[in-house]
Amino acid sequence: MNIKYFEKKEAAVDYAAQIMYDQIKSNPKSVLGLATGNTFEPVYYDFVGKIQGTDGRLNLNLSAITTYNLDEYVNVADKDQEQSYYHYMNFHLFRYTDIDLKKTNFPNHYSEDFRTELTFPEFENSIRKIGGIDLQFLGVGTNGHIGFNEPGSSINSVTRCVMLSQATINVNSRKFANPADMPRKAVTMGIKTILESGKKIVLVALGREKEAALRQLVNAKAYDPN
Ligand code: GLP
Numbered sequence: 210m211n212i213k214y215f216e217k218k219e220a221a222v223d224y225a226a227q228i229m230y231d232q233i234k235s236n237p238k239s240v241l242g243l244a245t246g247n248t249f250e251p252v253y254y255d256f257v258g259k260i261q262g263t264d265g266r267l268n269l270n271l272s273a274i275t276t277y278n279l280d281e282y283v284n285v286a287d288k289d290q291e292q293s294y295y296h297y298m299n300f301h302l303f304r305y306t307d308i309d310l311k312k313t314n315f316p317n318h319y320s321e322d323f324r325t326e327l328t329f330p331e332f333e334n335s336i337r338k339i340g341g342i343d344l345q346f347l348g349v350g351t352n353g354h355i356g357f358n359e360p361g362s363s364i365n366s367v368t369r370c371v372m373l374s375q376a377t378i379n380v381n382s383r384k385f386a387n388p389a390d391m392p393r394k395a396v397t398m399g400i401k402t403i404l405e406s407g408k409k410i411v412l413v414a415l416g417r418e419k420e421a422a423l424r425q426l427v428n429a430k431a432y433d434p435n
Contacts, residue, residue: 222255233274238274240274240276248413252413253302257302260306273309279356281315283370283394284323285392319332324370327369354377358397366401367399368397371396373393
């Protein structure tokens with residue numbers, strides 16, 4: 210594990226965006242695991258800046274990459290709903306690229322029956338079949354959640370429907386015009402999914418409010434579900 214510390218957010222963001230750029234440049238058929246949240250908005254912005262020449266033309270071909278998003282809210286999964294992570298990806302990244310939308314994957318489209326712990330084997334199989342994820346981006350919640358794997362998640366967890374913690378609801382509901390509309394459930398890649406499929410994993414944490422969670426993550430001697 211390599212830990213890089215940056216004084217300025219911009220430098221951390223640029224470092225992550227450059228890893229994404231280099232990954233696709235070295236393998237145009239890369240499989241990317243994409244994360245959302247405030248952390249990745251500037252990362253994608255920086256990346257888009259790198260691929261757009263001054264004449265507006267793209268200097269990097271994304272048409273052969275495949276993407277898997279980490280998580281998605283339940284019942285906000287509709288493409289047109291602003292708070293959906295599909296909308297986020299399209300708004301911050303996809304629309305500026307020549308990415309093939311048919312090769313973008315979200316862990317939500319297989320069932321209308323979102324029982325907690327319902328698993329998504331088709332999503333998992335699809336990642337396995339393509340040979341895993343070359344570059345997996347991760348953020349971290351202030352309570353330590355990864356994707357939507359809340360504290361308490363097992364190291365053997367797979368892609369499944371989860372209940373969100375009150376801490377996550379409190380933070381993320383700020384994105385909803387009416388905070389009460391924030392879903393209580395989401396679908397997330399599991400810890401096992403992330404660890405087994407990610408060939409290279411880059412976790413980005415920006416700002417002091419992530420410090421406590423990050424210290425615990427980095428200092429853990431073994432897998433700690435919290
Ligand atoms: C969100 C997402 C995570 C993200 C994390 C941090 O709830 N589900 O994938 O990494 O919380 O978000 P932010 O970057 O906005 O702090």
